[in-house]
Amino acid sequence: MAGRKKNTGEAELSAVEDNPLFVGSLQRGFAILEAFGPDAAELGLTEIAQATGFDKSAAQRFAFTLHALGYLEKNPSTRKYRLSLKSLGLSYAYLRANPLIERATPYLADLRRQCRARVDLSLLDDTEIVYAVRLQSRREAFGATLLGRRMPAFCSSGGRAMLSVLDEAEARAIVERSNRRALTPFTLTDPDRIMASIAETRAQGYALSLQECLIGEIVVSAPVVGRNGRPVAAVHIASSLDDHDEAAVREHFAPLARATARLIAGGDTN
Amino acid sequence: MAGRKKNTGEAELSAVEDNPLFVGSLQRGFAILEAFGPDAAELGLTEIAQATGFDKSAAQRFAFTLHALGYLEKNPSTRKYRLSLKSLGLSYAYLRANPLIERATPYLADLRRQCRARVDLSLLDDTEIVYAVRLQSRREAFGATLLGRRMPAFCSSGGRAMLSVLDEAEARAIVERSNRRALTPFTLTDPDRIMASIAETRAQGYALSLQECLIGEIVVSAPVVGRNGRPVAAVHIASSLDDHDEAAVREHFAPLARATARLIAGGDTN
DNA sequence: TTTTATGTATTGCTATGCAATACAAAGGGT
């Protein structure tokens, strides 16, 4: 987590950092919060310093402050810091304030009952999708069931669904600046082939991902389109190939996903 | 949201603020983030200034910075700020890093299948409980289904379950400094009667809340106890009185909740 | 015990971030 690089262009970012309105301390504080992750659940001061590139003093001050504010807590035995419950507060505020999600939730619950598979709602954030609602089915790999999880848009079903709503050029731009690391042997990584898949998605009104993100998983997604014609979200239905084969998914789940997406779009305010 | 008062004692807080390690800018930044909530989904600069008590300049600088960092986004039409998707990231990191939650999730999913009612896992944070896992059943009021939601411990079933694990004195202290506003006409607000309910909970091994938080809702909860003997979490089973009466809940759900709590506690690392 | 590593506390200096103010750009009433 040390030197994570954004492909969004550092130039633009450092431009904004030079703006006199920019408060560097805030940035550093968040950098420390963001240093905590699945791989780094608990961090000591020196580890924080290492992960962020700050010196010990800076790590100390910011960790101290975040602790005082309640965003970090200390494991008394290891004396290391970890994220605290308060981290959940922001999510709550976000979800609660988001009318799209409020609107979508009951439709997704209905969908979940109809197909008895995992149902997700994802949002597009540049080259990634973020899961905002997840209704899990049976036992899934734990990390895969969490809200806020990010996946690359180019290879996820929901990502392709949303990209298919954009114009060709915009979609291609996103695909091309994505980090197109293959997640499975089935992941398409060639931009042209990805764009072909997106074109197909556009034509049929839904995207289908066959083991492109996870071996054994098949996902259909339909885009939720805003009044302005832009993609707002994607409705996913994910299941195991053990339970449903491609034909069945296309025949039964795809129309359901599309219908749900349309219902959600129905009362859009954007 | 302007002058929210912590009953934890301001003295202690301002003591820490005077520590030279305390970075005030971080505090102000978070104060602005926290100004956003259900009631204040979108805020303009002046509104932010009002809500936080800062002057326009401060509001401007911090909003600018949070925007640059990606935690706030601007509604282009209203020019107001709102929380962005990035808010979900912290939750993800927290949940992902929390072994208790990872461990609990599959057991909760099983429980959900067995009782076909809403199943939640909550954690205790001083006088409040925070929902960390929620497996909803059918349509529920939207806000009630979200992760990160807080409820008073004194009147919630899960809260009483966890309080019942503490010693009498500690539990009473928490109850007494809670803001004991009645949420429904059935909410117990008298400390003595609450303590009696907690004692009963301790005796029977589960807590039962009959419409104390929400009219028409019945909830049983069992505490998850850590190796150190402290309450770690609570397992809730919530259903509507239309579906299940008190006797049925006590007979069928209470044992299930207790069993699940024990399973979760089984491999605790704390 | 000595040694090494890591967390905690202190302090003087200066760059950072502050607040006042000026400017621009929308809304909204008449």
Place this chain on the structure above:
DNA sequence: ACCCTTTGTATTGCATAGCAATACATAAAA
């Protein structure tokens, strides 16, 4: 269409908040 009010954006000199170096304390390791 105008004014006037309101709200967002940009600039700047100055003081203080926050920095980095360093010293001290405490815990694990050898």
